[in-house]
Each structure stands twice: as C-alpha cells, then as structure tokens.
Amino acid sequence: MFIRKFKKEDAEIISKLIERNLMEVNIKDYPREHMIEFASYYNPETVKKTAQEGHMYVACENEKIIGCGAIKPFNSENESIIVAFFILPEYHGKGVGKSLIKELEKDEIFLRAERIQVDASLSSHIFYKKMGYEYSGGIAKSCNGENYKMEKFK
Structure with a gap:
C-alpha cells in the first residue's frame, strides 16, 4: 500500500468509493435517504472542489x-479540519485509515494548525479516538445523533 496526493482523474473513483462506504457501512447507523443524499453530495465535482480547498490524499493498493x-483550513489559520475520510469497506481494520491519518498529519495544513477538527460518524469515532482525537468539550456525545465533534490540539 502507498499514499499519494489526489489527481483530478481520481474524482470519479473516489466518488464511488465514498458512495460504497456510505451505503455499506454508514447506512447501519443512519437513515437510507440521508446516505443517498450524502452520497450524491460527494459527486466527482464536489470531490475535486474538496481537494482544491485543501490537500487530498488517496491510499492505493497497487x-x-x-x-x-x-485536510483543509477551517475557521481561522489556527484551525484545520479533516474531511472526506473514507476507506473501502473490505479494507476496514487493515491499517489503511491509520496510514492515511498519519499522512494527513504530516501535511502543512495540519502542521500549521493548533487545533484540528473532525466530524466523526457514529461508526468512526472510536477510530479517531485511537488516533489521538478527543471529543470536543471532553464529552463523548453525538451531535443530534448524527456525528461526534472531535479535535486534536498540538
């Protein structure tokens, strides 16, 4: 496995990867119509826009x-946010996410920030906790039952 920066021609594949994750993993915790809406939001154009707003990385096997x-700037120069973080379902638990987080944490947008936020899904907050992210305000409570606001301070 290796990690590289996003290329524009990756957008279609990444859009489908996100859709698969939402419809196979996240759907266990959220209403189907919300996952369909979220998947349609992450169309190839939105993926490209997300990459332009910050730095996007892709994990590859071969x-x-x-x-x-x-990772992209968030609110101020002192804050960044991790977004569009998805792993193909069959690769969950195999170290791909951990490697991808480590790569994001070497990025200049991460390094310049004092605080990094991630809006963790109901199924991913345990992963982020293992990666050193804490629940905002120290409370492990989801926001409106939809996600966990998590953060890391440097």
Whole structure:
C-alpha cells in the first residue's frame, strides 16, 4: 500500500468509493435517504472542489484506490479540519485509515494548525479516538445523533 496526493482523474473513483462506504457501512447507523443524499453530495465535482480547498490524499493498493482523506483550513489559520475520510469497506481494520491519518498529519495544513477538527460518524469515532482525537468539550456525545465533534490540539 502507498499514499499519494489526489489527481483530478481520481474524482470519479473516489466518488464511488465514498458512495460504497456510505451505503455499506454508514447506512447501519443512519437513515437510507440521508446516505443517498450524502452520497450524491460527494459527486466527482464536489470531490475535486474538496481537494482544491485543501490537500487530498488517496491510499492505493497497487493501482487501486482503497481510501481517501483531505485536510483543509477551517475557521481561522489556527484551525484545520479533516474531511472526506473514507476507506473501502473490505479494507476496514487493515491499517489503511491509520496510514492515511498519519499522512494527513504530516501535511502543512495540519502542521500549521493548533487545533484540528473532525466530524466523526457514529461508526468512526472510536477510530479517531485511537488516533489521538478527543471529543470536543471532553464529552463523548453525538451531535443530534448524527456525528461526534472531535479535535486534536498540538
């Protein structure tokens, strides 16, 4: 496995990867109509826009894209946010997410920030906790039952 920066031609594959994750993993915790809406939001154009707003990385096995994640500025120069972080379902628990987070944490947008936020899904907050992210305000409570606001301070 290796991690590289996003290329525009990756957008279609990443859009489908996100849709698969939402419809196979996240759908266990959320209403189907919300996952369909979220998947349609992450169309190839939105993926490209997300990459332009910050830095997006893709995890690959040989030439196959198996995961993605982006870091971008958030609120101020002292804050950044991790977005569009998804791993193909069959690669969950195999270290892909951990490697991708480590790559994002070497990025200049991460390094310049004092605080990094991630809006973790109901199924992913345990992963982020293992990666050193804490629940905002120290409370492990989801926001409106939809996600967990998590953060890391440097």
